[in-house]
Amino acid sequence: MRKGYILDSRYRIISCIGEGGMADVYLADDLLKHRKVAIKTLRLDFRDNPRAKKHFKYEQLAITKLHDSHVVQVFDIGKSEGIQYIVMEYVDGMNLKEYIKKNYPISNSRIVKIMRQILLAVREAHSHNIIHRDLKPQNILIDKKRPC
Structure with missing residues (x-):
């Protein structure tokens, strides 16, 4: 996703802050809550991979169960225009x-x-x-x- 892209009419991408094996992480502005967030998305080259999609879905479900000050908070989970995403607390x-x-x-x-x-x-x-x-x-x- 490019700088300025607005995901799901709510999250404006600022920059890419991390790239992993199956996912990318972006810094974004939450336009509704007026805060910076980290958004993890399934990488483009894995979006049609059933195994990767299943793993990402498992991660989405698992991370929402965790409520501890030593684990980043999850604010939102969704899918928009084929992009699966997890919106999390941004740790500066x-x-x-x-x-x-x-x-x-x-x-x-x-x-x-x-x-x-x-x-x-x-x-x-x-x-x-x-x-x-x-x-x-x-x-x-x-x-x-x-x-x-």
């Missing part, structure tokens, strides 16, 4: 891989704080029988307003 910061590169060496106490938060998020997922299947530093976000 960096991923854990970037954080490690920028702050190395990291004290043991800081490492323990980070790991505790990761484990709390994983515990929330597991309490709902959800397995993250792609847990890695690039998928862990560090909020610059609330650093570890």
Whole structure:
């Protein structure tokens, strides 16, 4: 999606902030709630792939069950003009891989704080029988307003 594109008459795309194996993530303005959001969409080359669509649908259903301060909030789920999407809380910061590169060496106490938060998020997922299947530093976000 290009900058300025309006998804579902509500979300104005600002920029692409991430690309993954099957999905892209965009920063957008929620025109109704007047806030920045992150929108995850199934990549264009997977939109006709039944297995990818099923996996994305599973992710949509799974993530709505999670309610924990260590997991991004989901605000909306939908499909518009063939685009499946998940609208989530936007975390202004960096991923854990970037954080490690920028702050190395990291004290043991800081490492323990980070790991505790990761484990709390994983515990929330597991309490709902959800397995993250792609847990890695690039998928862990560090909020610059609330650093570890």
